[in-house]
Amino acid sequence: MPSPVRIVLVETSHPGNIGASARAMKTMGLNNLVLVAPKEFPCAEATARASGADDVLAGARVVASLGEAIEDCGFVVGASARLRSLPWPTVDPRVCARTICEQAADSRVAIVLGPEHSGLTNEDLGLCHQLVHIPTNPEYSSLNLAMAVQVLCYELRMARDDAPGVVAAAEREAREAPLATADELDGFHQQMETLLADAGFLKPDHPKQLKLRLRRIFHRSRLDQIEINILRGMLTALDPRAQRQHGKHE
Amino acid sequence: MPSPVRIVLVETSHPGNIGASARAMKTMGLNNLVLVAPKEFPCAEATARASGADDVLAGARVVASLGEAIEDCGFVVGASARLRSLPWPTVDPRVCARTICEQAADSRVAIVLGPEHSGLTNEDLGLCHQLVHIPTNPEYSSLNLAMAVQVLCYELRMARDDAPGVVAAAEREAREAPLATADELDGFHQQMETLLADAGFLKPDHPKQLKLRLRRIFHRSRLDQIEINILRGMLTALDPRAQRQHGKHE
Structure with missing residues (x-):
């Protein structure tokens, strides 16, 4: 069954990034990948980089436009590496993940990432309800596309798992016996x-x-x-x- | 100047992962990379994957043993993909990043990641004060090494950006002397x-x-x-x- 949150990659140039994104998604429990006009797909390099996540690649839907990729979605988040001349509601990945978890309960949600070099166009932006910006080093913000997918999907998993509870459980597991009196x-x-x-x-x-x-x-x-x-x-x-x-x- | 938090990669098999890790680090503002007995380094593939982070690669220190990599560190965190037969104090990346931000104020800190396929040995583990586990899909936990570096460095950046709120002075332990290395x-x-x-x-x-x-x-x-x-x-x-x-x- 496709996960309620889909990852949409728009006009990706490097097939290796598609494969690595599929792997990143699957490690965090997501399997719903949509490719908008990829430069090259399917492709051996994508499959190689997907490692054991080739089922996510095999299930990927290829469409011609962003509109088509998100037409059934109630909430669309665009990933943005840079500040926009037109200010758009922008949140960090943690806040974004919480919002998505709330929205995903009753509607389909998409996270959209643009081409490697240029990012989303203003037209794409017009289809997004919110932007998510991953904080980076101001002197070197060249985050790889699949790395961005990894960080966003990681935050989704953390939000879903309700981190404090998970950590408490992990700390409990780390004890083999009751504390000494x-x-x-x-x-x-x-x-x-x-x-x-x-x-x-x-x-x-x-x-x-x-x-x-x-x-x-x-x-x-x-x-x-x-x-x-x-x-x-x-x-x-x-x-x-x-x-x-x-x-x-x- | 090297950042107070260093990333230590132990016996990495794929030079591409070393390059991608350097890039992941630099996007989050880290530059201190130590390689323990890498299979192949320097290497054209590492440089290619580092993209604009070749300065991090050029500054990487190559050493023969994990002990040498961390000898001056007061706090050592090991990344662990699996549960251990002997439970070791384990936290998630968020808690880990907060702890590291506190510790890095007065001692050097290392985050250690093992070889791609096998992870850290029990002997390596014996040199770590804490383990960090990135939550993953239980059915597919095959997180790429450089992706793990990206997630850990991302959490460090988020913690650092939050630092005023996170590192409340009152929470910091009163120490009479620097932590033992x-x-x-x-x-x-x-x-x-x-x-x-x-x-x-x-x-x-x-x-x-x-x-x-x-x-x-x-x-x-x-x-x-x-x-x-x-x-x-x-x-x-x-x-x-x-x-x-x-x-x-x-």
Whole structure:
């Protein structure tokens, strides 16, 4: 099924950019590609650059005009690399992606990108509801066409995935065990402090600052229960007394 | 002047990707590129794909190992396309960019990307403080290397442009000393690993997982240089060999 958001490439010169755009779209979950009067398509170079996204290329619709490409769309966004003499409502890709996610719920949406060297004409612009501008280095704004497609599709995916929730989930996944309790943490620190006092590293005359610094290091790291067990095992392995008693008390 | 955030490409196979990465960087205002053992460089294909960013290519530093590429960095982020058997702190590009903007104020930062087909090894991973994962279509996650560079650099630019709002002074941690560099951190870990191997805690048959877990604990904690010195002093105090030699070598 075609995704509700389509990418429209107008008069693309380099077939490699068409292939790379197809790949960029598919990595972000989009498959709806429309080509307006491409210079060369289909083309071996496009297929090569598409890598495993040749299904997106195979499904691409080729049309003669931008009007035809977007005729069923309720919301059309034009990508613009430069400021326009005629000011047009322009947003960055993040705001654009949010708007598109809202619009795509009940209408078809197109993102339109012009030819590599010249960009969209004023006539094309007249068919767009909004412009999206990808912020670039003012001294070198030569963003490749397929790179622009990648950034725009990436923002669509981020908007769809609701980034904060995703990150929270990723951070949760990164934990294999519950966080250590304050009590478990204190037990570890006491074991370490005893060992370090025996080794002469923590001196009875000014131990406070050093103890606190060590505790702060491990507190910042937010240890889980597996990690506390590893660290306690490590301390036992380094404790000459525990080693002498090994076998008697274990 | 090199930008405080460097992009490190490890063992890149296709020179075209090196050129396209240089262009992607420059469009977002970055110019600091380090290549670890590239398969082919310099190369006409890289220059062609760099388009007007050939100055970034010309300034690229080529080194033999990842360790060398990041030795002066206080914060190292690895790009990861897949979930890891050993979960590592992982964030999305947006969160990553905000963190980097904070860190880059007072230390050098590297973003590391592995070879096209295999990505970073577990050993490389052991040198990273954090992983960044670009969300992709679960059914087709084949993001091109230079496209990944583009997305990461785009997020850096967005974060930098947002910086006043993002980097609230109050949120910044009070640090007494500069962050430990990757080299200093690695020196600490090597000392600890040698000591733990001698004590029989790290076994030669399956030491990898345990070593990585230990490294992860301390990487999460973002050690500064005072803390590294404390921890190394602690290891020396616990090392029976260092104690026997005490007086002879100090």
